[in-house]
Amino acid sequence: QKEVEQNSGPLSVPEGAIASLNCTYSDRGSQSFFWYRQYSGKSPELIMFIYSNGDKEDGRFTAQLNKASQYVSLLIRDSQPSDSATYLCALYSGAGSYQLTFGKGTKLSVIP
Amino acid sequence: GAGVSQSPSNKVTEKGKDVELRCDPISGHTALYWYRQRLGQGLEFLIYFQGNSAPDKSGLPSDRFSAERTGESVSTLTIQRTQQEDSAVYLCASSPRSAYNEQFFGPGTRLTVL
Numbered sequence: 001q002k003e004v005e006q007n008s009g010p011l012s013v014p015e016g017a018i019a020s021l022n023c024t025y026s027d028r029g030s031q032s033f034f035w036y037r038q039y040s041g042k043s044p045e046l047i048m049f050i051y052s053n054g055d056k057e058d059g060r061f062t063a064q065l066n067k068a069s070q071y072v073s074l075l076i077r078d079s080q081p082s083d084s085a086t087y088l089c090a091l092y093s094g095a096g097s098y099q100l101t102f103g104k105g106t107k108l109s110v111i112p
Numbered sequence: 113g114a115g116v117s118q119s120p121s122n123k124v125t126e127k128g129k130d131v132e133l134r135c136d137p138i139s140g141h142t143a144l145y146w147y148r149q150r151l152g153q154g155l156e157f158l159i160y161f162q163g164n165s166a167p168d169k170s171g172l173p174s175d176r177f178s179a180e181r182t183g184e185s186v187s188t189l190t191i192q193r194t195q196q197e198d199s200a201v202y203l204c205a206s207s208p209r210s211a212y213n214e215q216f217f218g219p220g221t222r223l224t225v226l
Binding site: 031032034036042043044045046049051088090092094098099100101102103104105 | 143145153154155157160162168171201203207212213214215216217218219220
């Protein structure tokens, strides 16, 4: 059974700080990994995806993947109050099933 | 371009009634997914369509749930004889033909069964 684990939070960081969100997974064969942002009452919005070990940067966001340790993280630099949301980690196993497996999300609160 | 659209945005129904939810994927996206999200919970996979291939129905919770898709266009999710536990947000996502399977979500339909 594929599992994706996230700390539910809430994670509180002051405005301007770096927010670090972490995710671990059980399926060692997982191929690609996604970070979605979900505002309260809204649908998930894709922020980034990563499939190779290492870092991938997009603006204030950096995704980090370590397949040997089976974790993926998202760093948000210069956090803004508008970043306050629930962040969902998801993975695609690529093993004949095309669904994404989602974690339950980490709630981030950026304090002005 | 236009994103994934879903209708209705909200649906309130009485227990035992049938409901039909609609999803319009992003133009050119070959794959379409339905997920369910209960209040305060994670996303639960329901069904997947890819082109004209047989759908993956492995996530449908009971035979009261069914879905159809014509080619690579609109999909409808039908719930028959609704129960209170069916109350949730039903999310549709579409994905281009890609090795990475990035999925883009619609705004969802909030279903409330009284």
